Amino acid sequence: MSSSEHIIDAREIHAWYGSSHILHGIDLQINRGETVGLLGRNGMGKSTLIRTLLGHVKQRTGHISFFGKDMSKARPHEVARSGVAYVPEGRGVFPNLSVRENLVMAARPNKRGEQEWSYERIMQTFPRLKERETNLGGQLSGGEQQMLSIGRALMTHPELVILDEATEGLAPMIVNEIWRVVGEIRSSGMATLIVDRNYHKVLANSDRAVVMQKGQLVLQGEADKITNDPELTGYLGV
Numbered sequence: 001m002s003s004s005e006h007i008i009d010a011r012e013i014h015a016w017y018g019s020s021h022i023l024h025g026i027d028l029q030i031n032r033g034e035t036v037g038l039l040g041r042n043g044m045g046k047s048t049l050i051r052t053l054l055g056h057v058k059q060r061t062g063h064i065s066f067f068g069k070d071m072s073k074a075r076p077h078e079v080a081r082s083g084v085a086y087v088p089e090g091r092g093v094f095p096n097l098s099v100r101e102n103l104v105m106a107a108r109p110n111k112r113g114e115q116e117w118s119y120e121r122i123m124q125t126f127p128r129l130k131e132r133e134t135n136l137g138g139q140l141s142g143g144e145q146q147m148l149s150i151g152r153a154l155m156t157h158p159e160l161v162i163l164d165e166a167t168e169g170l171a172p173m174i175v176n177e178i179w180r181v182v183g184e185i186r187s188s189g190m191a192t193l194i195v196d197r198n199y200h201k202v203l204a205n206s207d208r209a210v211v212m213q214k215g216q217l218v219l220q221g222e223a224d225k226i227t228n229d230p231e232l233t234g235y236l237g238v
């Protein structure tokens with residue numbers, strides 16, 4: 001596969017916070033339309049890897065390309081323009097704008113100039129947001145804000161959407177809603193990188209999974225194979 005077919009092609013990534021060496025030579029590729037689960041215990045470097053790919057961690061070495069273009073030194077706003085949407089835990093919502101305004105202002109057509117994820121489609125996908133259409137972002141529950149944040153990401157028509165702990169701290173019913181939407185995104189052909197504590201759900205909803213331990217990738221492969229790997233539970237501490 002040529003590198004331009006990879007959405008992300010990261011090689012030998014190292015990253016530091018001050019003098020703490022956190023990532024130790026990570027190679028990660030994400031292909032078009034692929035759903036990848038990123039697993040590992042707390043503190044193993046998952047968020048740091050995502051933040052490094054997005055240009056938020058300045059102390060980094062290695063090679064990162066997006067769609068075959070060198071982005072090793074890119075800054076966050078340049079990455080954001082490259083077709084990768086990041087949904088951080090419970091953020092990215094404007095509290096003083098309505099649900100509708102939050103969504104409409106994010107809209108950007110896809111490469112063919114179409115609004116595949118239109119406002120109406122987002123309303124169908126998230127019936128709870130439809131009920132809150134005129135409410136302000138700041139009046140929503142945590143789960144609704146998370147849905148709005150995912151909805152905003154979809155309306156930008158990214159090639160890849162990164163969901164970092166999207167279900168963290170939410171009520172079970174909302175968590176189920178979010179997993180349903182993850183399935184819908186997957187079947188729409190949009191690539192996804194998912195981090196979530198519920199590794200069963202991650203594996204059930206991914207094509208491929210990678211497992212991190214102490215800043216390194218220690219296990220990777222097709223999700224159904226990883227599920228049955230006897231080393232998995234050891235790496236996850238479960």
Ligand SMILES: Nc1ncnc2c1ncn2[C@@H]1O[C@H](COP(=O)(O)OP(=O)(O)OP(=O)(O)O)[C@@H](O)[C@H]1O
Pocket residue numbers: 017020022040041042043044045046047048049
């Ligand atoms: N801003 C920071 N400054 C210094 N050290 C940090 C910072 N953020 C994270 N770390 C450290 O980097 C290591 C990796 O943390 P990271 O958040 O990437 O792990 P994680 O796998 O995402 O875990 P979690 O699920 O707990 O977020 C940890 O040892 C953490 O304490």
